[in-house]
Amino acid sequence: MIWLLSTTHSKLSACIVLFAQIGLLSGCGAANSSPKLHTTISADGEMVATLLNAGTNQQILRIRNLKKDEDWRRVEAPPLTRTIRFAGQGHELLLTYTRPQAGVAVLARLNLDQPNSNLEKIFELSNLAFPVEVSPGQVMVRTRSEPASDSKSKRFYLSGYHWILVGSGQQVQQVGPNPILPYPAPNIVGSGFFWTEEQIDGKKDAHPQVLAYPLPGGVAPDIPRERFEKNTWAVECDQKAIRCLRSYVTNRNQRPEGDFIYDVDVLFGSARCKLSGMAGFSDDISVTPDGNAAVMSLAPGYDKPRHVVVMRFTPKQCEAVSVQHIHFEKE
Secondary structure (H helix, E strand, C coil): CECCCCCCCCHHHHHHHHHHHHCCHHHHCCHHHCCCEEEEECCCCCEEEEEECCCCCCCEEEEEECCCCCCCEEECCCCCEEEEEECCCCCEEEEEEEECCCCEEEEEEEECCCCCCCCEEEEEECCCEEEEEEECCEEEEEEECCCCCCCCCCCHHHCCEEEEEECHHHCEEEECCCCCCCCCCCEEECCEEEEEECCCCCCCCCCCCEEEEECCCCCCCCCCHHHCCCCEEEEEECCCCCEEEEEEECCCCCCCCCCCCEEEEEEECCEEEECCCCCEECCCEEECCCCCEEEEEEECCCCCCCEEEEEECCCCCCCCCEEEEECCCCC
16 A cells, blocks of 8 residues: 555645554644544454554553453553554554654564563564564564655655564564555565555556565565556455455545545455445554454544444455444543
C-alpha cells in the first residue's frame, strides 16, 4: 500500500491522509487530538488490540478478548508507543516506541495472556515502526536513515525509508528496495511480501501496481494486478493471498473537492463480495494469517471518533458469516 497526496483532497484532509496513515501526525497538528485508531487481531482471531493517540505520552492501549466476550481492558504501554501488531502465534503483541533521550526507537514484545509479564525488548534502532512477524522469531520492521537534503527533489523528505528483518540474536538483514516510500506493514505471502500502489492521484492505469519482493532465500509472491480495480486504496491479505480485504474510494469522480469516502469489499480467489455497513473512513485493516477473521477501525469521517469492526469468515466462502461493530465505553 502506498499513500500519496491526492489533488482531489482538501488541504486538511490531504494532510491527514498522508501523515496519519504513515504515523507522522506531528505534521498535521497535535497528535493527541487525532482520532486515528490502530487496530490488530491475534492469529487465532480471539483477541483485538487498539492504540489511540499513537506516538504521544497520552497513548491508550486497549485489548478485548472476543472469545470470553469481555469488555475493553486498558494495558500499560511505554510512552510514545507508535505502532502495534499481533505476532504470528498466541496473544503476543509486537510494538514500537520511541526513547527520545537515547535517540532510538525500540521494537518489543508483550505477552497479553500474562498481565504482569515484563516487556521484552527485541531490538532498537532509529525510527522503527510497523512490525510484522514473518516467522517465529523473525520480525520485519520499517526504519529510516537520515536522507541527504536535495532541494531539487520534490520527494527528498520521503527518502531514506527501508525495511529490515530482525532474527534471533538480533541478526539483521535488509529486505526490499532502499530507499522506499514510507509504506506501512506489507502483506506477507509465502516467502515474500507485497504492497499495492493506490490509484487515486490521477493515475490512468487500469489496475494498481503490485510491488512484490522476496524475503531472504525466498521468492516474491506472484499477485496479478488485474485482481485489483483502479479505485483501490489499500489491500490486506491472508498469508496465502486467498482472501484479501480491499479498501477503495467510492466518490472518486464527485465534485466539488472534498473528502473521499471509502468502502471495503472482499476478494476471495476470483470471487468478489460486499461487506455491508463499511462506508466511511478507516485507519487500519488487519487480517489473520488464515483469513478467517479481520478487524478494522471505522468512522463516518476522518475527524470522527472510531469504533472497531470484527469480521468472521469460513474457509470456503467469500461472504462474511458475521460482522460485529464494537464501541468503546466513555472514559
